[in-house]
């Protein structure tokens with residue numbers, strides 16, 4: 001195994017998009033940031049030096065960080081932020097995972113511009129279970145704001161009012177020619193006829209689940225969240241913030257028009273104004289002149305729930321001899337968390353109320369020091385471990401507009417989980433305020449998505465329909481609008497692991513909590529000691 005070293009300089013740089021230039025926070029002056037290339041088994045050492053006037057921390061989204069939460073990155077959960085003028089070295093091993101993941105800032109909304117891809121090559125002698133592509137390409141889907149993202153956070157997080165929508169969606173940081181002044185801010189991928197390409201697609205958008213399609217071409221899904229899947233061919237993808245999807249693309253349009261749009265546009269099946277701006281990039285056959293007008297792909301309609309449900313059903317773990325799906329069959333700990341949006345009194349806010357978001361009616365309050373430190377050093381008074389396993393009062397979660405139970409309580413409340421226990425968590429969307437889908441991300445683990453459905457979860461009937469053979473294994477899952485999702489994992493990674501909605505807006509409103517997974521009995525089942533340069537608070 002090799003050691004892969006990277007230097008990440010956090011710098012503010014002027015970037016121009018949509019006819020305006022504005023200063024944005026970047027890594028090494030690049031937007032999107034550099035790609036981390038590793039081979040399974042490597043050790044990665046990233047020295048992050050913060051030259052910007054913002055606190056910073058970087059999360060390696062989807063890497064398990066076994067016993068090593070110190071390298072996980074969410075600010076105030078596993079570390080205090082890296083302050084201006086300081087450095088911190090993220091030092092971790094990449095084992096047992098291969099495929100596409102990504103990294104991003106994990107403090108406030110800075111991940112709007114501070115993000116990049118992680119490519120994990122399989123180790124020697126373990127080729128991927130699909131044909132070798134001629135070349136591969138990273139496709140980072142994102143959002144762009146004219147305004148200052150920090151101000152938006154304040155609006156969204158502190159005042160509790162919805163911030164304005166982004167001004168564009170982007171592909172590799174570029175909105176594409178459907179936006180003003182964006183001809184030159186268009187990502188172009190050149191292909192040769194008859195060749196096969198691997199696209200590593202990442203949704204790094206702050207607040208939108210996205211559909212993605214390429215005109216004239218189908219895609220074959222082969223891996224999600226750094227786990228191989230049973231391959232299936234599709235005309236469009238659905239990808240939630242935090243998720244990654246690798247697809248094979250055959251350049252088989254022969255003879256073809258030669259230029260095809262790739263496009264990304266939000267999926268949102270809620271009765272609210274929907275952002276339907278489309279980001280585009282160009283798939284260009286070699287030798288075709290730039291004057292040929294590209295063709296737009298068919299994307300599912302923004303509220304196409306049917307497509308979303310049937311797409312997600314097609315996702316299956318490969319579950320081969322070499323890559324078995326070890327789905328926990330017996331469950332030691334059953335959890336049921338409701339997801340709610342609501343209103344809380346707020347004397348200093350506009351309208352004297354503010355929007356909140358909660359799990360089991362508890363809106364998470366960020367601590368002042370890292371929870372992992374508090375756990376490791378037994379510091380009391382920082383968090384409690386009394387997060388309830390189920391809501392106090394069961395109700396008709398997805399029934400007609402609910403007028404009660406809108407008020408949530410606040411707290412830094414976590415759930416304690418015994419080492420190596422098997423956990424099942426049912427995430428139930430509710431109609432508190434309004435139903436909406438929520439991409440949930442768990443740090444430190446992959447989990448199996450064993451079941452999902454619309455309406456209220458029925459503990460008497462639904463578990464019988466679980467897929468316990470080859471369910472998709474991932475780190476982020478979309479809980480459907482007005483529905484539920486059941487996940488399972490074995491708690492074999494000790495530490496403090498954040499779990500939250502990957503829509504930044506909802507995270508800001510408190511849609512988050514964390515698990516404290518206790519140390520195991522053996523010496524190699526305990527949280528490692530913290531690194532010397534762990535940032536102080």
Ligand code: C2O
Pocket residue numbers: 059061074104106242441443498500502
């Ligand atoms: Cu990609 Cu806690 O996030």
